[in-house]
Amino acid sequence: MELRLTLSLTAALLLPGLAIAADAHADTAPAASRQAELPAWEQLSAEQxxxxxxxxxxRWNAQPQERARMLEHAKRWKALPPEARERARKGVHRFEQMDPEQRRIAxxxxxxxxxxxxxxxxxxxxxxxRMSPAQRQEWLRKHPAPEGGRGR
Incomplete structure (x- = not known):
């Protein structure tokens, strides 16, 4: 199961920061009804x-060394079909629900x-x-998670 979750994260990890600040300010109404209430981009206020x-x-201003990567991610995201975008969103959600050890493995x-x-x-x-837990731990010892949590 760890691997299934991990592999579904492949696209999600390429798209960091998809969660937006607006989520922190969302009301408690069910997501579907909130979506119906929210206007198109053109109707959003300047504040929204x-x-x-x-x-x-x-992020763009604070990390100039990451700008090329961020722009490439945006281009790839735009090119993804809707189904792939949805899989990526779900992967991000699953990753956010993992404990630190599960994230390290992922x-x-x-x-x-x-x-x-x-x-x-x-x-x-x-x-x-097919690996036993001991074999998995040995594989993880030989293939540690990269520093910085980015997967590169």
């Missing part, structure tokens, strides 16, 4: 737009499998499922 944009602007597996072909990833998934 600022609330949505400011976290990205702050980052290690992601870093090791990110450049694999789909066939190689599938083989890794099968191999991982």
């Amino acid at each position: 737009r600022e609330l949505l944009i400011s976290p990205l602007r702050d 980052r290690a597996i992601f870093a090791a499998t990110r450049d694999m072909s789909p066939e190689q990833r599938e083989q890794f998934r099968k191999d991982w499922a």
Whole structure:
């Protein structure tokens, strides 16, 4: 199960920071009814737009060395079909629900499998499922999660 969660994080980890500040200020109404109440971008007030944009602007300004990566992520996100975007959102949500140890494992597996072909990833998934807990711990010892939590 750890691997299934981890591999579904592949797209999600490529899209950090998708959670927006507006979520912190959302009312307690069910999400579906809130979505129906919220207007299109053009109808948002200047204050609402600022609330949505400011976290990205702050990251952009605070991390000039990350700007190229951030721009590339935005281009990839825009090119994703809606189903892939939804899988990524769900992956982000699952990752946010993990405890620190599960996140460490997810980052290690992601870093090791990110450049694999789909066939190689599938083989890794099968191999991982066959490993004993001790074998998994040994694999994680040999393939530690990258520093900084980014998967690179």
